[in-house]
Amino acid sequence: QGTTDTDVLLRLNDGLVTVAQDGKFSVTYTLSEGMNELIFSARDQAGNSKLVTRRVVLDTVRPELELRSPQAGALLKTTQVTVEGICEPGMALTVGLPGAGQTVGTDTGHFSRTLSLPEGQSVLVIEGSDAAGNTVSMEIPVVVDTTAPPLDLVEPPDGFRTRDFSVVLVGVTEPGASVTVNGVPVMVDPFGKFSTTVTLQKGKNDIKVTSGDDAGNSASRSLTVTGTSEPAAAAESTWWWAAAGIVMAIGIMVPLTAMLASVAVKGGRKGQEGSK
Numbered sequence: 001q002g003t004t005d006t007d008v009l010l011r012l013n014d015g016l017v018t019v020a021q022d023g024k025f026s027v028t029y030t031l032s033e034g035m036n037e038l039i040f041s042a043r044d045q046a047g048n049s050k051l052v053t054r055r056v057v058l059d060t061v062r063p064e065l066e067l068r069s070p071q072a073g074a075l076l077k078t079t080q081v082t083v084e085g086i087c088e089p090g091m092a093l094t095v096g097l098p099g100a101g102q103t104v105g106t107d108t109g110h111f112s113r114t115l116s117l118p119e120g121q122s123v124l125v126i127e128g129s130d131a132a133g134n135t136v137s138m139e140i141p142v143v144v145d146t147t148a149p150p151l152d153l154v155e156p157p158d159g160f161r162t163r164d165f166s167v168v169l170v171g172v173t174e175p176g177a178s179v180t181v182n183g184v185p186v187m188v189d190p191f192g193k194f195s196t197t198v199t200l201q202k203g204k205n206d207i208k209v210t211s212g213d214d215a216g217n218s219a220s221r222s223l224t225v226t227g228t229s230e231p232a233a234a235a236e237s238t239w240w241w242a243a244a245g246i247v248m249a250i251g252i253m254v255p256l257t258a259m260l261a262s263v264a265v266k267g268g269r270k271g272q273e274g275s276k
Helices: 257-275
Strands: 007-011 015-016 034-043 048-057 066-069 074-077 082-087 093-097 100-103 110-116 120-131 135-144 151-155 160-162 166-175 176-182 182-187 193-199 203-212 219-227 238-242 245-249
Touching: 066 135, 066 160, 082 120, 082 135, 093 110, 110 245, 151 203, 151 219, 166 176, 166 203, 166 219, 176 193
Parallel strands: 074 135, 160 219
Antiparallel strands: 007 015, 007 034, 034 048, 066 082, 082 110, 093 100, 093 120, 120 135, 151 166, 166 193, 176 182, 176 203, 203 219, 238 245
16 A cells, blocks of 8 residues: 555556545555565656565465474483574574473574473473464473383392303393393383393302493492303213122213123023033
8 A cells, every 4th residue: 555646557467456536545465475575666657657666575485494303202311401493593592491492593594492301291482473473382291211120130149159051140220221231232121120030150250230321321230140160061971890800981881882792692601401
């Protein structure tokens, strides 16, 4: 809308515009997305003309906003979290907990803000708007877990001594945790219980148990078990002496061949004498 002389022919981009008797005019023009050029041309009866140009940008698209970290549902092992991503350069943007957003710079099209979060569940809120008033928002649920999983060794006790060549280690930790015994993974049942057999050497045996949760927190316990026997080895050769024969056994008994042969000979002679 505007004013001009009452005796002019007024056009807007080749479309006629009605001018009131007081010289005022008003026109509705449909804009296209992006840059629009409005050209007003006025010509009086003497042939004099004038052009007025106005450039108008129509922006109905919400500004770009993409979160790079943290991911929604992230499990964090620290209370300090850096929220970062990319956005429309120059847009207004706040990042923070609900009702406590902090303004961040966006001139480069990148944003970053480090926040302090409480232990447990939180929702991060990102809100922004562009120069045209289009808005965008995002909510990101995260969980902060800075606590190491519980880890208790039920048996054997530290300092245990045994004549066995192995010991069954039993413990309890957080359900879903990952457990290793001397670096070897061990299965954990749905209740957090685990057990495994550890081979022992004679003397002192150091056993280290580690439990880790999904957030990356870990707990370790160590104990010492002393083995008092040598590990099983190949059976030694044993000698037995029986009657007039020598029997050598290496895991099995060798028949007394000579003795049995002698008995067979004596039996045969007796049978021959009987037939006479």
